[in-house]
Amino acid sequence: MGLKIDRVSHRYPQQEDFVLKDVSITLEDSQIVGLLGTSGSGKSTLGQIAAGLLRPVQGKVLYNNEPFQALPAREKKRKRIQMIFQHPEVSFNPRISLDKSMEEVYKLCGKAYNTEARREMAGQFGIYPEQLKRVPAQLSGGELQRLAIARALLPEPDILILDEPTSMLDVISQAQVMRMLLALQKKRKLSYLFITHDVALCRYVSDKIYTIEEGVIVEDKQLNPAVV
Ligand SMILES: Nc1ncnc2c1ncn2[C@@H]1O[C@H](COP(=O)(O)OP(=O)(O)OP(=O)(O)O)[C@@H](O)[C@H]1O
Incomplete structure (x- = not known):
């Protein structure tokens, strides 16, 4: 079960060099797997x-032992894996209110977006319902990242790919977002691929850590074997 990246190599169009070279990683159910590496090592690509x-x-790429990349985009399974980006604004249309954006995602997921749902979601993710009337640029980075997490969880994924989710935030927002992510992981039994260059944070939260250097996995460290 879970996610298996099996001997993946990647190079971007019109580029000579491979940015990922024969990379294999596994993400088991309900596990936090850290992916550590310096800038340009290939973390975001992976x-x-x-x-x-x-x-x-x-x-x-195998999701629950089935080839994941062969599935069409609209395929339901695709939504079982969601990504949270370093810049939360990329998760929202900059020109429409957050309320409108969230309403669209609720609809896509077949869920009602009424006053009650709005209030509950806002409360759970630490947003005032009135803030949803604004466009993304009118929220702080931390508020927007919390909403991006709310949005990503709507299709009820099993796996979140977290690409430096707190690196653009101030220290207080970083702690809030990290606490929220850890609580959600426990409550919903989610698996995380936690991409970061923060060694201390990665060691603190991860069950297992892969280190990547110039597109090659150089270390695969099991930190908490009891979880696997
Ligand atoms: N769209 C693209 N086209 C061509 N090359 C790219 C593209 N995106 C990334 N690269 C190159 O691929 C390599 C790996 O980039 P990637 O963004 O995966 O690294 P990273 O470890 O996530 O870096 P950072 O921590 O700075 O975000 C880099 O050399 C980068 O310049």
């Missing part, structure tokens, strides 16, 4: 491949 947003040049 995250996008894991989320099904990018198709690798070589190798396979």
